[in-house]
Amino acid sequence: DTAVSQTPKYLVTQMGNDKSIKCEQNLGHDTMYWYKQDSKKFLKIMFSYNNKELIINETVPNRFSPKSPDKAHLNLHINSLELGDSAVYFCASSQSNSGSRRYEQYFGPGTRLTVT
């Protein structure tokens, strides 16, 4: 019954490795997001997909590649990991906008990535 789930919860890896984080939501939402939370707790959006189409692509190194196989899943693949990628990555989902109406985002539990 978890609304937005992410795996893994913790990820410890070495510099230069490639890793993926998976996200799934069972809320029936059309839009999913990835956010990065740094060590100072600052939250910044990275990507968003609506119905499997990329709608937000912030200034993120191209080592980060999101993939949405269907509306309920959004994965994040990171190549050639660097020390600065260490952070907590949150997945979120929301309903699509309806006219001028906008909806809250529901967040997953986060994945703490540590690059050594």
Added chain:
Amino acid sequence: AQKVTQAQTEISVVEKEDVTLDCVYETRDTTYYLFWYKQPPSGELVFLIRRNSFDEQNEISGRYSWNFQKSTSSFNFTITASQVVDSAVYFCALSEAVAGGNKLTFGTGTQLKVEL
């Protein structure tokens, strides 16, 4: 560009005190939405409230209340009779609509510590 300022980095109160968390925002949009999220020590992000720019009525939910003032671009959050379980980082966020979704701009958060 959208901006959210939470000038209070950390607030400490004693249980049962009332506390107000400030949020000031900047946007050029005429229609916008504001949100508050709670991040307890366990790390998840919990949605608290959504408010649109057309509705300036204050809202109360139990011990929580929100004061939205368009004239001063503020959306402040008050906890009445604080409890230890209220200890968390609280984030204010402003949405910018994109096709199908919302791009949330978060403030830097206010760490609230409620002590016995």
